[in-house]
Amino acid sequence: SQKIEQNSEALNIQEGKTATLTCNYTNYSPAYLQWYRQDPGRGPVFLLLIRENEKEKRKERLKVTFDTTLKQSLFHITASQPADSATYLCALDRAGGGNKLTFGTGTQLKVEL
Amino acid sequence: DGGITQSPKYLFRKEGQNVTLSCEQNLNHDAMYWYRQDPGQGLRLIYYSQIVNDFQKGDIAEGYSVSREKKESFPLTVTSAQKNPTAFYLCASTLTFPNTGELFFGEGSRLTVL
Numbered sequence: 001s002q003k004i005e006q007n008s009e010a011l012n013i014q015e016g017k018t019a020t021l022t023c024n025y026t027n028y029s030p031a032y033l034q035w036y037r038q039d040p041g042r043g044p045v046f047l048l049l050i051r052e053n054e055k056e057k058r059k060e061r062l063k064v065t066f067d068t069t070l071k072q073s074l075f076h077i078t079a080s081q082p083a084d085s086a087t088y089l090c091a092l093d094r095a096g097g098g099n100k101l102t103f104g105t106g107t108q109l110k111v112e113l
Numbered sequence: 114d115g116g117i118t119q120s121p122k123y124l125f126r127k128e129g130q131n132v133t134l135s136c137e138q139n140l141n142h143d144a145m146y147w148y149r150q151d152p153g154q155g156l157r158l159i160y161y162s163q164i165v166n167d168f169q170k171g172d173i174a175e176g177y178s179v180s181r182e183k184k185e186s187f188p189l190t191v192t193s194a195q196k197n198p199t200a201f202y203l204c205a206s207t208l209t210f211p212n213t214g215e216l217f218f219g220e221g222s223r224l225t226v227l
Contacts, residue, residue: 043218103155
């Protein structure tokens, strides 16, 4: 079955630095991969989607890469701010359609002053 | 403002009771989903519906039931058969055409079994 691995340990970085979060997957070749942000006690919010034929996608301070050979996606936040502190979830589509997604457990990011 | 509304935000239940979680969307989305989130685990799919009057089981449907009588509404019932119902429940929706792939989530309902 599909497996997604995200760093379970929290990532602490200083304000202004670039945060890099990793999402690795096995046993599947997804058509696309998504990243969501989740704040404590709230629902996830969609950030970016990258398709299998795209190497990189950018949106403001966010950048996502997708390496289908390594089966890995990297999520970067440049010039990080304390307001970026949250849990970031990686999700990939599953076979069978219906927009069913498999989610990773998420990585908690803490941006310190 | 368009969005997904889940209610109640917090719910306490005694063992042996059924409870129903509400999910309403005004985004005109065709597809709706219910996920469960537990600490240290990814979101797990309970049920999903791509069209009115039709729904499919997800990965952990046992002990749950749903209905989709209206496009806007997808309520989830947690039955007494669910062995470990304490969790954070998330409802989501998406367009099926054009398929942009992104899910829109509600704010969640936290169920605690006493």
